[in-house]
Amino acid sequence: MGAFRDALKPANCEGVQRWCYVHPDQLNLDVGPWRPTPERPRSSIGLVLIETSWKANQRPYHQQKLALVLTNLRHFALEAQEAGHPVMVLHDDRPYETVLAAQADLLGPIHAMRWAERETRLALEPLEAKGALMVEEHTGWLTDRALFDRAVGNKRPWRMDAFYREARKVHGILVTEDGKPIGGKWSLDAENRLPWDGAVPLPEVPTFPPDAITQEVVETVETRYADHPGRVTPHDLPASAMDAERAWRWALDEAMPYFGPYEDAMTVQHRSLFHTRIATLLNLGRLQAGRVVRDVQQAELALNSKEGFIRQVLGWREFIRHVHDATEGLTEHVHVGMSTTSRPAGGWPGAWPDAPPTVNALADDVPLPQAYWGAKSGLACLDDVTQAVLEDGWTHHIPRLMVLANLGTLIGVRPRELTDWFWAMFTDAYDWVVEPNVLAMGTYATGPLMSTKPYVCGTPYLKRMGDACKGCAFSPSSTCPISDMYWAFLARHAPLFEGNFRMTMPLRTLAKRSPEKREADARVHATVVDVLGQGRALTPQDVKQARAGGRATEPSPAQ
The missing domain is CATH 3.40.50.620 (HUPs)
Structure with missing residues (x-):
């Protein structure tokens, strides 16, 4: 020092x-x-x-x-x-x-x-x-509890859209003089769903040469906390106010121009695509939310890029903070079952505080697989993302939701263990960030508190929006187990989703699935849980054998 x-x-x-x-x-x-x-x-x-x-x-x-x-x-x-x-x-x-x-x-x-x-x-x-x-009171937030209560507080289940509209109106962000949304729609999310197609150059991510103080910190962490996961990448440590300004200037100039169209895309070619990578700096206070929203509103950018970014900061970021606060960290007023079986720290070795009782609407009880901590799963989409997180402490929100949380939910991982993994592994993670995002959004552990449906998908979405399938041992059209797991998930929880209009089509398709296929789905799910629970990599042969096997058996909690 x-x-x-x-x-x-x-x-x-x-x-x-x-x-x-x-x-x-x-x-x-x-x-x-x-x-x-x-x-x-x-x-x-x-x-x-x-x-x-x-x-x-x-x-x-x-x-x-x-x-x-x-x-x-x-x-x-x-x-x-x-x-x-x-x-x-x-x-x-x-x-x-x-x-x-x-x-x-x-x-x-x-x-x-x-x-x-x-x-x-x-x-x-x-x-x-x-x-x-x-x-x-904290002066870095853009909204207060009164705005939340006025917009959605008495209208459970809570929905971000109503809150976001009210926040835009109050702040005069992307609205006309009479309070209507510029462009005619409050959300342009439908325009932001291109897969990565290589049509424009990928941005070169900025680096931050470490000074003597950062070098001391790196040495301290590598020595004192060598038993913690991940690694330190010294050139990826924006440390000063000047570094934060340079990171934000890069985000505006290099990332934001194509952020909108490719917001939902994933690629193994580039870990951030056109995402701004500023969440860590926002959550440390280095950058202020009001400032970045104003800068984006005033920038020469396409409307869908502006609106997509502002929806994340003024909309989602503020919304989940209020949800977390209004429910005392999702411990009150949620009205679903609680779980007490989770291991401390998601199973990472060491003496850590006990995991608290946690919402668990789906009653999931599979321990978090070692694949999340670095063991190979055999699934290229999961292994690519976990490697990125282990190396960088970060990945953007689509791999978080549609790979890490999606596969965790399809497997049936204990929600607290997955949440604690996110909390430990991401540089931008704090309780008000990870608990709503993982427990409520990612795993549906709060039920319909703030999500209209579970955010789960099968192989086709991952193939359409990403390119990890090209380097995977599993064929997306034949041996990939993710769609089998998707149907097994729906079958396990179908009674819970009856009457949910957003689940009508998936449940209708499930009903058309033959009993033989549904039994095979359950066997594949049980095999995935068993193999990953042993810390082994799944193989196409494992999936083929499960599909051809005998009567389905559900994995035990010990697995």
Whole structure:
């Protein structure tokens, strides 16, 4: 820690009118109670930041995420010092609340901004209740609870569309003077479904040469957290405010022009296609949602690219945050069965906190296969995406939903284990992000709370929207087991979907499927669960034998 220690000066406490705690996902000088005013310049606002190894012991965070958070925190501390703030960086191995309680005893009440993560709020609210923390609302969000309640709060099941329309109107984003959507439609999603066809050049992803501080962080993570999954890629660590600006400029200039048409595409040729890759920087606070939405609205871009991006940030990102908050992290008002069988940390080796009771509308109870942690599954689509996540700590939202979550749901993986895997493995993952996206959207574990149907598919969609099939041992037209698993999934849960208008056609097609094929579907599903549960790669011969085998047997929970 020599370079950082040498660069950080001792905090000069003289003249400090208030001390502010900046959490690691609030790294921006222009938000919160540390914003300067004419009466309170930066030199009178002291900042407290905390580096604690306790956090890394809560789940097996990807090494790239640990490095990103730590190097951004240190760079932010130096940027705040350069701007005039007195800065304390506290190094500890205890929980945040313990460190802050001791610091409040020394400094008096500490100002703070409401924390995005529910688990942080629960930990720090007792300090707020007794006056040790003086907390302001989070100024980085674009919508408040009143807007959510007005748009969808009393209209369960909650739907993002109504919320998104209301948010667009309130902010005047892509609307006419009389409040109508520019282009005539609130969503242009139907225009954003091209598969990757090579029609335009793929963008070259920016790199960020590591400075001495980032190099120290990389060495620390690789040494201290070598037992965590993934790897650190030093040149892919945007660490400073300047790096964040360059990443956003690249996104606007190089990614956004073709983002719209190819938003739903997947390819093994390029890990991000035209996605902006800024979610990590947004969720660290380095970039602010209001700013990126305004920039996109004002940019010279096709309307479907503008609207698709704004729907993700102003629509989905804000919506899932409110859903998570309104249900206390999907623990209240969901009205589905709960599961308590999940392993800590999705089965990653080590001593981790117990998994909490978790919503599980489908009663799925298959342990997360080792294929998600790096063992080969034999399915090229899954192996390509898990390799990308293991190497980068990231992939864009279509592989997340239609490969990782889809296959997990078809297999019947315990929703908490899959959620905890996402939480550990993605650099942009926090509880308010992963729990709605995985438990509600990806696995249908909350039932119809915020999803009209389970987001599952068979082989044809994956072949149409991606190109992993070309290098797969399985033929998409004959030996691929994913469609068998899809039909087996529908058969297992058909009673639950009766009356759901969006499931009418799939269930009607299922009803036409012969009893022999349905038994074969169940055997293929059981074989996939058995083989992946043993940590082996599935083969076409496994599928052929399952289809030709005897009576179907469902896998046991132990598998």
